[in-house]
């Protein structure tokens with residue numbers, strides 16, 4: 162069975178029925194078979210696309226639900242315009258770059274990390290702006306998985322006789338916008354599992370103590386990640402054990418001045434105390450608790466009185482929150498990515514259901530040992546090593562004395578079924594997709 166990164170679900174075995182019926186993946190294939198003016202890559206293409214990607218990355222964490230996009234206009238080997246998308250509702254990258262280039266855009270080459278859009282969204286179609294500017298060639302890194310675009314931007318350029326080169330630094334562009342791709346193709350947020358663990362894979366000692374495993378620089382980087390995420394998610398067990406505030410705190414900055422992620426607590430039976438720090442009315446931003454329909458109504462009312470949203474849905478087979486269903490609800494709120502911060506049961510359940518798309522694991526140079534120490538991951542797990550989800554092309558770097566290993570997750574097969582049957586044709590929200598172990 163081939164391996165396909167969780168965030169880049171274009172392999173047929175990974176396509177769920179709902180995606181096929183929406184025609185999403187099929188459109189992506191069409192974009193590549195479109196017969197228009199084909200232009201082969203030139204020696205400088207990577208250099209300019211790298212610049213466009215660098216510009217795009219400047220808005221990391223600021224563009225949701227939109228992608229990060231950068232653009233460069235080059236005339237006679239000279240940069241004459243550049244720009245990037247700053248945030249949703251503001252100008253698209255190619256429009257800013259063409260504006261800066263002005264008349265110099267005529268007969269120039271446009272490098273853009275995502276194909277130009279063709280729709281009226283919060284802004285008008287970029288395709289029209291590109292055609293008006295009179296560029297002679299457009300180089301794109303990747304096609305746009307947004308169902309309103311999906312190859313139509315490239316097709317429009319080719320129809321107008323503009324030379325088009327696609328796929329330049331595509332891998333880097335897809336990595337940059339992995340969350341956007343998951344959101345557009347799986348209709349749920351991109352889930353990043355972050356954990357701080359010892360060399361022997363523990364997140365707490367046998368006495369249940371976890372402060373502190375990683376050093377200060379790693380903990381600071383986590384707050385940076387929180388400030389760039391749409392939401393942070395934990396299970397009720399983490400609220401009970403650690404009482405976290407779940408806010409982004411950056412040195413020298415006021416909490417209220419930082420972009421705060423939505424706090425999400427998976428608490429099927431509403432075990433969390435109202436007095437927990439993450440429910441404090443003083444905290445900036447909002448909190449959502451996910452529970453099952455049978456959760457105690459008095460507790461639901463008490464949370465709602467404190468302006469905490471309680472989402473309730475039918476329980477899965479384990480009697481806990483149906484995680485896939487809840488994630489599709491979050492997508493409707495335009496939550497495109499989530500930093501999943503704990504604990505082992507919730508992270509395990511998310512893995513069992515193939516809902517984790519990316520990992521960022523901080524390994525501290527410590528050994529806790531002890532049979533009773535808390536492991537990073539619980540859940541059902543796998544029986545055969547060959548069935549294990551894995552990181553694709555993981556990257557590593559030192560953050561202070563800790564080693565950060567990160568990468569997209571690839572799954573080997575469909576989620577394990579209690580009865581051993583295949584669910585390859587089921588939609589992600591189908592109750593048969595749920596493994597028996599629960600979510601919090």
Ligand code: AOF
Nearest residue numbers: 227228230246253254278282283284307
């Ligand atoms: C961006 N920035 O530079 C490009 C995008 O609601 P709108 O008008 O901002 O449209 C958002 C869509 O536009 C987005 O999903 C993607 O399909 C397309 N391209 N978006 O935010 C850009 N080029």
Ligand code: ZN
Nearest residue numbers: 253278286287
């Ligand atoms: Zn656009």
